[in-house]
Amino acid sequence: MSGRVLVGVKRVIDYAVKIRVKPDKTGVVTDGVKHSMNPFCEIAVEEAVRLREKKLMKEVIAVSCGPQQCQETIRTALAMGADRGIHVEVSGKDYENLGPLQVSKIMAALAKKEEASLVIVGKQAIDGDCNQTGQMTAALLDWPQGTFASEVSVDGDGLKVEREIDGGLESVRIKMPAVVTADLRLNEPRYATLPNIMKAKKKKIASVKPADLGVELTSRLEILAVEDPPQRQSGVKVESVQDLVTKLRDSGTL
Amino acid sequence: MTFNWVQRTSKLSRWQGAFQSCIFSCKRYSVQEQCRVPSSVVEAFRAVTGSDGVSMGTAVREQHGKDESVHSCRPPDVVVWPRSVEEVSALARLCHQHSLPMIPFGTGTGLEGGVGALKGGVCFDLQKMDRVLDFHAEDFDVTVEPGVTRTGLNSYLRDSGLWFPVDPGADASLCGMAATSASGTNAVRYGTMRENVMNLEVVLSDGTIVHTAGKGRRTRKTAAGYNLTNLFVGSEGTLGIITKATLRLYGIPEAVVSAVCSFSSVQAAVDSTVQILQCGIPIARIEFLDDVMIDACNRYSKLSYPVSPTLFLEFHGSERSLEEQVSLAEEITKANSGLDFIWAKDQETRSRLWKARHDAWYAALAIRPRCKAYSTDVCVPISRLPQIIVETKQDLTQNRLTGPIAGHVGDGNFHCLMVLDPTDPDEVQRVQEFTDRLARRALAMDGTCTGEHGVGLGKRALLREEVGPLCMGVMEGVKASLDPQNLMNPGKVL
Numbered sequence: 001m002s003g004r005v006l007v008g009v010k011r012v013i014d015y016a017v018k019i020r021v022k023p024d025k026t027g028v029v030t031d032g033v034k035h036s037m038n039p040f041c042e043i044a045v046e047e048a049v050r051l052r053e054k055k056l057m058k059e060v061i062a063v064s065c066g067p068q069q070c071q072e073t074i075r076t077a078l079a080m081g082a083d084r085g086i087h088v089e090v091s092g093k094d095y096e097n098l099g100p101l102q103v104s105k106i107m108a109a110l111a112k113k114e115e116a117s118l119v120i121v122g123k124q125a126i127d128g129d130c131n132q133t134g135q136m137t138a139a140l141l142d143w144p145q146g147t148f149a150s151e152v153s154v155d156g157d158g159l160k161v162e163r164e165i166d167g168g169l170e171s172v173r174i175k176m177p178a179v180v181t182a183d184l185r186l187n188e189p190r191y192a193t194l195p196n197i198m199k200a201k202k203k204k205i206a207s208v209k210p211a212d213l214g215v216e217l218t219s220r221l222e223i224l225a226v227e228d229p230p231q232r233q234s235g236v237k238v239e240s241v242q243d244l245v246t247k248l249r250d251s252g253t254l
Numbered sequence: 255m256t257f258n259w260v261q262r263t264s265k266l267s268r269w270q271g272a273f274q275s276c277i278f279s280c281k282r283y284s285v286q287e288q289c290r291v292p293s294s295v296v297e298a299f300r301a302v303t304g305s306d307g308v309s310m311g312t313a314v315r316e317q318h319g320k321d322e323s324v325h326s327c328r329p330p331d332v333v334v335w336p337r338s339v340e341e342v343s344a345l346a347r348l349c350h351q352h353s354l355p356m357i358p359f360g361t362g363t364g365l366e367g368g369v370g371a372l373k374g375g376v377c378f379d380l381q382k383m384d385r386v387l388d389f390h391a392e393d394f395d396v397t398v399e400p401g402v403t404r405t406g407l408n409s410y411l412r413d414s415g416l417w418f419p420v421d422p423g424a425d426a427s428l429c430g431m432a433a434t435s436a437s438g439t440n441a442v443r444y445g446t447m448r449e450n451v452m453n454l455e456v457v458l459s460d461g462t463i464v465h466t467a468g469k470g471r472r473t474r475k476t477a478a479g480y481n482l483t484n485l486f487v488g489s490e491g492t493l494g495i496i497t498k499a500t501l502r503l504y505g506i507p508e509a510v511v512s513a514v515c516s517f518s519s520v521q522a523a524v525d526s527t528v529q530i531l532q533c534g535i536p537i538a539r540i541e542f543l544d545d546v547m548i549d550a551c552n553r554y555s556k557l558s559y560p561v562s563p564t565l566f567l568e569f570h571g572s573e574r575s576l577e578e579q580v581s582l583a584e585e586i587t588k589a590n591s592g593l594d595f596i597w598a599k600d601q602e603t604r605s606r607l608w609k610a611r612h613d614a615w616y617a618a619l620a621i622r623p624r625c626k627a628y629s630t631d632v633c634v635p636i637s638r639l640p641q642i643i644v645e646t647k648q649d650l651t652q653n654r655l656t657g658p659i660a661g662h663v664g665d666g667n668f669h670c671l672m673v674l675d676p677t678d679p680d681e682v683q684r685v686q687e688f689t690d691r692l693a694r695r696a697l698a699m700d701g702t703c704t705g706e707h708g709v710g711l712g713k714r715a716l717l718r719e720e721v722g723p724l725c726m727g728v729m730e731g732v733k734a735s736l737d738p739q740n741l742m743n744p745g746k747v748l
Binding site (some may be wrong): 015016034036192193194195197212 | 417506572
């Protein structure tokens with residue numbers, strides 16, 4: 001067991017930004033908009049760093065797929081304590097079509113290449129809300145998975161994962177190597193402090209192309225349109241019950 | 255049962271004017287008064303802000319007529335939402351032309367009734383201006399518009415390793431915090447708004463736009479001209495409308511340790527505070543809760559702290575410097591017969607340790623259900639703290655008042671959270687008299703009648719006593735020079 005943790009981090013529009021749909025309905029406005037690390041990815045990085053600090057893991061590698069700007073996101077992960085980074089270069093049309101299936105193929109290839117014992121990702125990204133990457137990665141690797149983790153502890157040669165499910169909490173024990181997806185209550189991520197940001201500038205970020213990993217990026221999905229939800233209409237006040245009944249009939253509700 | 259406040263106020267002395275604005279009156283302010291803004295002017299407003307930038311709806315006006323203080327609602331006649339400093343200026347020019355009062359409104363979380371429109375007029379709700387502009391990480395500064403709140407800014411800055419540490423209880427607008435010279439629990443280390451505002455963009459009563467330190471200037475120090483920036487900090491909207499603030503940022507602490515220590519007496523707790531500061535320990539937070547407050551917190555948050563005066567401490571720094579700071583502080587508390595010094599480093603345990611302090615307001619309210627709470631706010635030199643807290647506690651006991659104490663003792667500032675039944679006129683009277691005695695006690699000890707909440711509506715008489723008639727004359731001269739028609743938030747501060 002190598003004791004290497006691979007953490008996936010995604011660069012998304014900052015959660016505090018008001019999203020606007022592009023007039024041509026092909027997507028949302030991203031130019032000039034503040035981006036930051038997906039909040040669930042922050043939790044994943046924090047958990048990985050804590051495992052290394054407890055000396056249960058030896059090295060934390062932060063991975064991000066996308067254009068040049070993703071390196072900023074990797075740097076944040078390095079400032080939080082990751083040891084090195086891997087930037088998988090994807091840009092243009094390929095980046096627009098990048099989805100969980102493509103990312104999970106990349107993560108699986110990297111997990112094998114780096115001989116990782118553990119892959120941790122956020123349970124979902126706040127832009128796609130797909131909640132698929134972790135699960136697909138585990139399937140491609142044929143590794144066990146502990147998803148929606150609210151607590152992770154090492155148990156012999158495996159992990160004990162407390163999962164947040166609809167009915168409450170579920171405890172599972174999975175053998176390593178494994179995939180874990182981080183849920184909200186797993187931990188409170190640390191802030192990147194100035195000294196750590198300075199140190200992070202010296203840590204290495206390797207660049208690779210998906211082709212180098214033998215991953216093919218074509219998407220089977222085509223986005224037809226992105227639209228605003230319908231505007232809320234104002235209500236109508238009526239004077240009497242008779243009016244109400246008439247209006248309900250006219251609108252076809254009755 | 256209506257309690258006729260008006261009759262009582264006429265009998266009150268000048269001192270008791272502190273409560274003059276009808277705090278617990280059961281009589282609701284009537285909003286059906288005739289609107290003082292001509293409809294032609296309202297149309298002119300709409301031409302500036304767009305049709306959805308003006309409202310005269312009753313509910314909207316009521317929302318803009320009160321803050322989180324105990325002062326009753328005083329709604330404006332019109333509420334406007336400018337989207338840029340140019341719109342603020344155009345609206346101000348219109349108001350100036352027609353002699354209409356102007357009241358700036360940020361988050362409405364003030365504690366001294368600063369947003370009440372005593373003479374009606376126009377409320378400038380600035381929340382649509384909500385951009386973070388010009389962030390310079392290497393220079394440790396950032397400029398924000400009034401719609402940006404302190405947690406909003408810190409969220410924006412979180413990846414940069416920097417933060418803005420001033421943290422009053424509410425998630426307030428930063429420009430609003432500048433207007434009230436706000437402060438927070440870590441002022442002892444990082445200062446208040448006075449020390450951390452580098453430049454302001456202000457719109458004066460006639461619409462003139464001024465940059466108090468010069469446009470775009472953001473140096474760590476300057477000796478150029480009169481300090482207009484700090485003139486506007488704390489002016490509570492009475493000199494101009496703040497539309498941008500350039501703020502000083504600090505590095506997020508590398509490591510944080512929190513500690514709790516209880517003492518057998520108030521004197522011992524406050525003595526420890528004084529000694530910790532005199533030792534030069536760069537303590538980040540040092541908060542005091544008295545036994546009544548701790549008891550309330552134990553009940554409310556289901557904790558089991560010993561029911562005695564307690565200090566909550568927080569240390570910021572590198573791992574190594576923390577070890578030194580914590581061990582020295584522990585020595586000091588032991589020397590003052592402090593019981594069990596408990597400390598913690600990880601986020602989750604620290605939050606648990608400090609939970610009592612965070613829930614203090616609600617815990618105080620929970621002591622007596624169906625009662626309201628009013629927070630006093632005096633500040634004295636640190637060396638006078640033991641005396642004033644001890645005397646205040648005696649006063650509370652003698653007058654059968656519920657007033658658990660929570661305070662930023664590191665600044666010499668403490669709050670009595672007065673819990674009272676608003677329908678009991680005798681208790682209301684006793685609270686009012688107590689508050690005045692407390693303010694006088696602080697003033698007699700070289701202190702101030704308001705450490706962080708501001709003067710607003712209720713402390714104008716106390717301000718007069720605090721600075722004296724000559725200084726008051728100077729302040730009134732400044733006001734007359736900048737706002738001759740007295741349109742900017744009339745009836746506040748002076």
